[in-house]
Amino acid sequence: MSTVRVLAGTRKGAFILTSDGKRKNWQVSGPHFAGWEIYHLKGSPVDKNRLYASQSSGWFGQVVQRSDDGGRTWSTAGNTFAYDGVAGTHQWYDGTPHPWEFKRVWHLEPSLTDPDTVYAGAEDAALFRSTDGAATWQELSGLRKHGSGPDWQPGAGGMCLHTILLDPLNALRIYIAISAAGAFRSDDGGQSWKPINKGLVSNFMPNPTAEVGHCVHHVAMHPSRPSVLFMQKHWDVMRSDDAGESWQEVSGNLPTDFGFVIDVHAHEPETLYVVPIKSDSEHFPPEGKLRVYRSRTGGHEWEALTRGLPQSDCYLNVLRDAMAVDTLDECGVYFGTTGGQVYASADAGDNWTPIVRDLPAVLSVEVQTLP
Amino acid sequence: MIRVILPHHLRTLAQVGGEITLEVPGPVTARTVLDALESRYPMLRGTIRDHQTRQRRPFLRFFACAEDWSHESPDAALPAAVAEGEEPFLILGAIAGG
Numbered sequence: 001m002s003t004v005r006v007l008a009g010t011r012k013g014a015f016i017l018t019s020d021g022k023r024k025n026w027q028v029s030g031p032h033f034a035g036w037e038i039y040h041l042k043g044s045p046v047d048k049n050r051l052y053a054s055q056s057s058g059w060f061g062q063v064v065q066r067s068d069d070g071g072r073t074w075s076t077a078g079n080t081f082a083y084d085g086v087a088g089t090h091q092w093y094d095g096t097p098h099p100w101e102f103k104r105v106w107h108l109e110p111s112l113t114d115p116d117t118v119y120a121g122a123e124d125a126a127l128f129r130s131t132d133g134a135a136t137w138q139e140l141s142g143l144r145k146h147g148s149g150p151d152w153q154p155g156a157g158g159m160c161l162h163t164i165l166l167d168p169l170n171a172l173r174i175y176i177a178i179s180a181a182g183a184f185r186s187d188d189g190g191q192s193w194k195p196i197n198k199g200l201v202s203n204f205m206p207n208p209t210a211e212v213g214h215c216v217h218h219v220a221m222h223p224s225r226p227s228v229l230f231m232q233k234h235w236d237v238m239r240s241d242d243a244g245e246s247w248q249e250v251s252g253n254l255p256t257d258f259g260f261v262i263d264v265h266a267h268e269p270e271t272l273y274v275v276p277i278k279s280d281s282e283h284f285p286p287e288g289k290l291r292v293y294r295s296r297t298g299g300h301e302w303e304a305l306t307r308g309l310p311q312s313d314c315y316l317n318v319l320r321d322a323m324a325v326d327t328l329d330e331c332g333v334y335f336g337t338t339g340g341q342v343y344a345s346a347d348a349g350d351n352w353t354p355i356v357r358d359l360p361a362v363l364s365v366e367v368q369t370l371p
Numbered sequence: 372m373i374r375v376i377l378p379h380h381l382r383t384l385a386q387v388g389g390e391i392t393l394e395v396p397g398p399v400t401a402r403t404v405l406d407a408l409e410s411r412y413p414m415l416r417g418t419i420r421d422h423q424t425r426q427r428r429p430f431l432r433f434f435a436c437a438e439d440w441s442h443e444s445p446d447a448a449l450p451a452a453v454a455e456g457e458e459p460f461l462i463l464g465a466i467a468g469g
Contacts, residue, residue, distance in 0.1 A: 034383075035379075035380055036380065057380065058430055059378070059380070059428065059430040059431060059464045059465070060380060060381060060384075060418040060419070060428065060431075060464075061417055061418055061421075061428060062417065063384065063414070063417075063418065076384065076413075076414035079416070079417045079418075079422075080416075080417065080422045082422070082423060
């Protein structure tokens with residue numbers, strides 16, 4: 001029987017949650033790297049025992065960890081993230097130029113074909129790649145230097161490159177997203193980049209339809225159809241059917257179109273999941289009810305999924321990298337909360353159960369489906 | 372031998388128990404102590420001082436013989452008691468955060 005391994009990064013360490021394919025009984029391993037912020041950990045799709053973890057601390061900076069045995073043991077990898085050439089400036093919150101400064105790695109995306117190749121999305125926004133198992137990192141500086149970089153500015157969480165999507169059908173195509181700059185695409189393996197933000201409207205910007213400056217929170221795709229993208233923006237849930245060349249709003253009947261996570265069912269490319277969150281600044285579920293919303297129509301029409309989720313007095317958040325799906329026949333959906341719960345649904349969202357209830361605030365959730 | 376005491380999280384990262392002892396060739400300064408420390412424990416590179424600038428990370432401080440050496444030149448000679456191994460070189464994390 002298959003095994004499911006959930007990788008949870010939290011404010012105070014990493015946790016690895018495993019179950020058989022029934023997804024009823026879970027074993028909890030952790031905290032790994034106790035006391036450190038684990039923004040993200042993720043496994044290689046071609047070597048499922050190869051895991052990478054981003055470990056950071058306001059005191060001690062950035063560390064990268066690597067495991068070759070599915071997270072039982074770890075070893076430190078390279079942590080030199082040097083911007084290529086003169087780092088230059090981006091905009092500060094007040095619009096003044098501010099020097100680019102490396103702070104941490106938000107997201108690690110292992111290659112679809114090579115376990116030793118992994119991409120890192122950094123704050124201040126930049127994309128790095130390692131081809132030696134995370135021993136050394138090189139910036140793909142065509143992104144930061146393509147022209148609009150001086151106009152990027154941080155969102156409330158910092159100027160982070162938080163989303164990296166590798167196209168399974170086109171090895172040269174990469175999508176990334178930055179808060180608050182927008183989405184970008186490379187069609188040459190990361191050497192050159194273009195903004196892909198036409199159709200996004202952000203009313204907090206002086207020019208709401210500007211080419212860059214949008215606070216994209218997360219982007220998701222289905223691997224069978226990688227030119228169809230779904231985006232949770234600061235406000236608005238968006239969809240692109242042409243690899244990001246244009247976007248249309250699909251927020252439909254959501255109770256609020258603000259949120260952080262968005263993901264796609266493993267076997268139904270038009271089935272989406274979001275968790276609407278109230279804004280500005282409140283950043284908790286509307287009416288104190290934790291509801292996942294599912295669309296089976298690629299957006300526009302959404303249904304609330306509430307069974308097993310708290311429906312009163314719930315004031316937590318679900319952060320942008322904290323939702324994932326497994327690939328079992330009946331798709332499992334998982335998300336983590338800032339209240340320390342990791343919820344799982346073994347039936348595509350109809351029913352939810354907390355795997356764990358009392359972890360530190362969850363920053364990220366990834367899932368591996370193991371044979 | 373030079374004695375060095377690390378903050379808890381760096382001891383965990385370096386997989387060491389209590390105090391570390393190091394051979395430091397030449398003059399004993401904050402820079403040469405940290406060079407020797409990072410040479411023996413490469414996983415500590417970047418966690419105490421910046422990779423490029425070699426500046427002390429802002430939430431860390433250095434103490435020797437009950438005196439704050441955080442703002443001294445990294446090339447200043449540390450007290451003889453540290454150089455002779457009678458007193459440790461302390462690396463402390465600021466009390467901050469949650």
